[in-house]
Amino acid sequence: MIIVTVPGISESALARLIEHVEAAGLRTHVSRGEHRTIVGCIGDEGLLSDHGLTQLEGVERVLPVLKPYKLASREFSVQSTAIRLGDAADTVIGGRDLVVIAGPCSVEGREMMHETAHAVQRSGARLLRAGAFKPRSSPYAFQGMGEEGLKILAEVRAETGMPIVTEVMDTRQVELVASYADVLQIGARNMQNFPLLTEVGRTQRPVLLKRGLSATITELLMAAEYIMAQGNGDVILCERGIRTYETATRNTLDVAAIPVLKRETHLPVMVDPSHAGGRAHLVAPLAMAAVAAGADGLIVEVHPHPATAKSDGEQSLEPSAFASMMQQVRSVALAVGREPSWEVELASV
Template sequence: MMIIMRADATQEQISQVVARVEAVGLRAHLSRGQERTLIGAIGDDRTIDKGHFAVLPGVDRVVPILRPYKLASREFSPENTVFPLDGVSIGGNEIVLIAGPCSVESRAQLMEIAHAVREAGAHALRGGAYKPRTSPYAFQGLGEEGLELLAEAREETGLPIVTEVMAPEMVPLVAKYADVLQIGARNMQNFALLHAAGESQRPVLLKRGMSATIEELLMAAEYILSHGNRRVILCERGIRTFENATRNTTDINAIPVVKSLSHLPVILDPSHSTGKWEYVLPIARAAIAAGADGLIVEVHPHPEEALSDGGQSLKPERFVEMVEQVRRIAQAIGRDVAPSPHRERLASPLGAGRRDEQ
């Protein structure tokens, strides 16, 4: 259930409601809006008399949340969740672009791509240090060496790092280097990993599973949110259907549907959702037109030599073209691509560890 406080409710009254929620065995989650405070009472409330909360001082009304996902729902937070990531806001009116290679292959490869996407206007650098592959014989990533290279790329370019974490025990190590923890499609329902990512209090980019429903995606986000970690980005990356003309089937419908059901920011991955570089630009345009808050795109200077997913990677010059096309689409619907704070800024001497200023 959701307890809506009056606009003039005092902090003492809010604290009293929180104490009462916790006294009956529920968890209290506060959402402070511009006009009033909402208190989500999370847990099994079927045997609890809602009227006990309705009469507390400062309470306006008590509303049941009927959806299985509580904290991720629009009922809990009618306003869009917006949070900062090193100079840009994710979930606001401006579009955020995350770009980089599927896998970190070498220092030279990563630095070339990092500088190229920064100059094109990217706001964050993606790159896999650990790679979940269908075949055990395929390239599995450089591991911690890849994380160290990503940290070096951040020092040189200023771009925050988005990289995948594959197991709960790996979260502390990856969080040491990464600005955003990515949970891939294959791990969307790895519940131990979701718990660990939530406990880390690092921003999390959660990709939709290849056969997951929208409700299952939002329930996965609920695991992260239940730890008080509000910085969650949902990512549509295509779903598995009978169609084999593309790697996956891009569910453009999911963007407006998720945004109607949830307050969390939604981005699209046109690289994985198509699997072919020639379709990345049109699907990127479609995503922004449908209301996506950003894109995550694979870029490689020599896709034919890539150790993973070269066929869906844009060359840097095509990424430049994509940014310009996306900007025009965004402007047509009253939005814009966020200015990049990294293009003119000198690299900050942060060392190889993660950033703490977010």
């Protein structure tokens, strides 16, 4: 349930209200808005049934939360969640800016990572993505460079200032990956790996949570709830296409999921057009559709030489194609009221 307080509730009255709820055995989550403060109650709500909440000072009304996800529900937060990243915390995911994360599918070497990072940064990307550990359908395919890949990513971050997004696949990797990465990515195959979700929730690192191949929106939000239940509210949801009967694309981008999620949750929503389309020529159109539908950002695969990429080369953009996409995306973003912070001069790329 949520407790809606009266406008301008005093700090002492709010403290007594929180103490009252927690004394009954529930946890509280406080969300402060410009005019009102909401207190979310997490636990067995039956413990509060006889406590006369509406009689307490500062309580305006008590409302049930009918959704199975509580912390992720928009009802639990007065304002949309904005996640700040970078040394100066000047990159905000979930604000007015449209944030683009870009880079190769996997770390393949020092030189290519430096080349890619500088290229995508020139075109407006704010964060760098690349996998040091890679989940592959075949056990014989390239599995990533492991910790050596993480070290390369840290070198590139030191040089460019770009925060790093990289995937963690196993509970045994969480501590290691978190010591290098700025954002921990949970891939589609691990969306319902509940021990892993619990573990990344304990790190207090922002988490980019990708929707599972056949997951419903409710299942995605329940996965986010596992992370948030550990006290980590910095969760970024990522729609990356779902598996359908269609074979013309790698997956089917669920564009409708974007406005549904924006209505259901206060968490920021990003879109991965690379995995959705599976082919480079589809990335820009899908990216523009995602922005038009309300996405807070994009995560795009970019490789300096896609033909020789060790993974996902077919869906990776060359730097020049990425620059062109960023120019197109910027136009759409401005048209729908976003404030993209980059400008692209194609001749200089």
